[in-house]
Amino acid sequence: MLTIMASTLTACWDDDNDDPSGSAKTAMIRTEVLAVNDENCATGGVRIIAGYDDNQNAQLDAAEYVSSKYICNNGQQSTDGEGSAIFDQALVGIAFIAKDDVNCPAGGQKIFLGVDKNTNSVLDSDEVTETQILCSDGSLNAPESVINALTASPSTIVTNGNSVLEATITNPSAVDAIVWQDEAGKPLQPRSQNEQNILDLQAGSELGQFTYRVSIEKKDSAGKQVLQTKSVTITVSQAPSATQTVSLESRQVFLPDDFTMSPVTGDITGTVIYGDPKTASVKSLMRMAAIPTPESTELVGFVAERGALNQGTTAAQILQTMVNAVSNNLPSAGDRIDQFSQTILEGGDVSASYNITLISSMLPTNLLQILLQQMAVNQIGGATDTLTPASTEVAAMQFQLDIVVSYLQPTDSLIITATLVDKNNVDLYADVISATTSENISAALGSTLELQADWFRAVEQTTSKADFLFVIDNSGSMSDEQNKLSSMTQSFINTIGASGIDFKVGTITTDTDVLRGVGFTHDASQIETDFIPGTSGSATERGIWFAEKSLDPVNGTVTLAGYPRTGASMSVIIVSDEPSQYGSTPQPFDPSQNLFVDNGYRVYAIVKPGDASRSQYDDLAVATLGKVLNIDQISEYDSFMNTVANNAGATSAGYKLSLAATHQILSSSLSVKVDGVDVPRSTVDGWQYYPLSQSVVFTGAAIPPVGAQIYIAYQYVQTTP
Incomplete structure (x- = not known):
């Protein structure tokens, strides 16, 4: 064992790591052999490169290099100054070789490389991932055969899946043997006698990360000696949930595998989507039904690409124009389309939900026809195919429309995904709707989906802290809103009480910053009074x-009351039926630069839709990754409060996906296991994914016990160059 002092290393998977966020980095090292007369080593030697595996592909790519250390054959050493602290984590040990050694008659150095996984500042024998032998000047050179790289393609595979491990070896020698081993030291057979540098690997059924090593062993009269080793880690994951792709004109959209698709022709680039019915008997009918309108369809929708048509320069502006067009073209004068929720996602995409209330009942397919005509066509007044309703469709007077819109500024175009369902059936399809319209996952044509798996140790969710500040309008105009306040109160108390979060609630009003009642509390009756x-x-x-x-x-x-508490998230919920009158002294309010943004406080607003934009509620919600709810949509309070509570919990108790910050995550592909058991995607006794916090949050009976192993498999978009 070589003892080397080092600082703590953080890694993506650590049995003793109490941080479930997945935000820690994995240090990695690789080596390059330096020839004589190299600018850093005149006598030749080795360059040790250290960096962080930011893209989690189990390889150290050139863009991930942080620093290099040079160890020369004559014993000299040097390190790149910038970023050299990484060598406190990626450890390097040196053992000196005495003269008259069989490999180095004049003596030399044996270099041990590894990562301090157990953070004990010691390079333990089971942490060594690579060794190199360097001989002193004027003696035997470094080994003739050199392993320059070891790669796995792919490095993340599903159970019983396959990967190809390939070692790049220069100057292979007939007297040197290439040996493959698993992490237990069991020998593995290479592809063939002529391709000893390649190992065809098939995973088993066990989930986890597994290390494989390749070594060069020198054969001589003194016996075998390992001259060099390299290792690579393979991740074995459960399969992600099935997905499917809709190819449009310039982009492709990824959807859950819960739809039958039917292309639409006319002045449109897109397809109609029909949700799989939610009962077994209905599914059997669907398999025999004809497209485009399957029998027993309840959930309908569309995916389309179209120009902006001078309707705005942001997704939110254009969406509002489209909704106005739908409102003006509903069958009866008293028909309404009311937004009850909107979220501006990172990048400017907008996800919104609407209630459509009709005077006379209508079939879903007929209402979908209006949506296509007013939202999806690629020219003003354009036309599409006529959709024919299925004989089993049921007419309704209330529908829920969920939609996500992306505005592509370079091409002045939109990508739109929408679903429509009878309001009475929303709960049946809630998970499918969320996976389809909570975010817009599109990519250039030709982009592919890659597999990723993250592991976590479950933390005690009840110790996760979330503080809430409610700001409630107490003006005379709120006299008509008292029943709404009562509904909001009950929704919040029911939701937060079932969340398992350690919460505290404080309340002020729109005319004072004095905390009501006893200040921050978790007592339900006190909250109701406040x-x-x-x-x-x-x-x-x-x-x-x-x-x-x-x-x-x-x-x-x-602040003086001691909130937010240390380690707690802070959410601000403003409730009013009038615009906020911020004033202009000492200066006008800037939604993008303020105390809420600076401190990471999410702001939500339950207000009149028209007041949201006039008083900057919506801009502030966008800037803080919050959300806006129509105060008149009482039926949506439960869902809204569930989002508020879970977003707050996700900040402190969620399990953040390792690639979410750098890649497009296909949330519909998420597959979750706890201690090897599948957990369903559900708002009740399951899990949900929150794009804004990039986290998986468990609910109800599905909250994992402390210490449980959480396995999350998903796909991410690998864009084309």
Whole structure:
């Protein structure tokens, strides 16, 4: 064993790691043999390259290099100055070889390389991933055969899947043997006698990460001696959930495998999608039905690509124009389309939900025809195929429309995905709708999906902390909203009580920063009292202003009360039926540069839709990754509060996907196991994925026990060059 002092190393999988976020980096090392007269080693030697495996492909790519260490045949050493601290994590040990050694008659050095996985600042024998022998000047040179690289393609595979391990070897020698071993030291057979540098690997059924080694062994009269080793880690994962692809004009959209698709012709580039019915008997009918309108269809929708048609320069602007067009073309004068939720995603994509209320009942396919005509056609007044309803479709008067829109500025075009379902059937299809429209996963044509697997140790979810500040309008105009406040109160108490989060709630009003009642509390009856502040407050509603004042880091009433608590997330929920009157002194409010953004506080607003934009509620929600709800849509309070609670929990108790910050994650492909048992995607006793926090959050009886192994498999988009 070589003892080397080093600082703590963080890694993506550590049995003793209490941080479930997945944000830690994996240090890796690789080597390059240096010839005589190299600019860093005149006598030849080895370059040791260290970096972080940012793209999690189990290889150290050129873009991931952080620093290099040079060890020369004559014993000299040097290190690149910038980033050299990584060698406190990627450890290098040197053992000196005495003179008259069989390989180095003049003596030399044996170099041991590895990563300090157990963070004990010691390079233990089971942490050594590579060895190199360097001989001193004027003696035997470094081994004739050199392993320059060891790769696995792919490095993440499903159970019983296959990977090809290939060692790149220069100057192969007939007297040297290439030996493959698994992490237990069991010999493995290469592909063939002529391709000893290649190992065809088939995984078993066990999930996890497995290390394989290749060595060069020198054969001589003194017996075998290992001259060099390299290792590579293979990740074995459960299969991700099935997905499918819709190819459009310039992009492709990835969807859950829950739809039958039917291309539409006319002035449109896209396809109609029909959700698989949710009962076994209905599914059997569907398999015999004809496209484009399968029998027993309940969930319909479309995917389309079209130009912006001068309707705006952001996804949100263009979506509003499209919704106005739908409203103007509904069958009866009293028909309504009301937005009840909207989220601006990173990158400017917008995900929104609407209630469509009709005077007379209508078949889903007929309503879908109107949506295609007003949202999906690629020219004003364009036409599409006529959709024929199935004989088994059921007419309804209330529907829910969920839609996600991406605006592609370089081409001034849109990618739109939408679903439509009878309001009474929303719960049946909630998971499919969320996986389809909570985010827009599209990529250039030719892009592929790659497999990734993340592992976590479950933490105690009840110790995850989340603090909430409610800012409630207490002006006279709220007299008509008291029943809505009661509904909101009950929705929040029910949701947060079932979340398993250690929560505290404080309440102020739109005319003061003084905390109501006893201040922050988790007592349900006290929260209920605090949420009904009456209607005798000032008619100048300044919700954003007083929220900001209360959270001032020095003199704020919330801050002085000790909130947010250490380790707790902070969510601000503003409830009002009027625009916020922030004022212009000392300066106008800037939604993108303020206390909420600086501290990572998410802001939500339950307000009138028209007031959201006039008072910057929507801009502030966008900037803080929050959300806006229509105060009049009481039926949506439960869903909204569930999002608020779970987003808050995801900040402190969610399991963040390792590639979500750098790649497009196909959330519909997520597959989750806890201690080897499948866990369903469900808001009740299951898990949900939250794109804004890039985290998986467990709910109800599915919350894993402390220490349980959580396996999350998913696909991500690998874009074409």
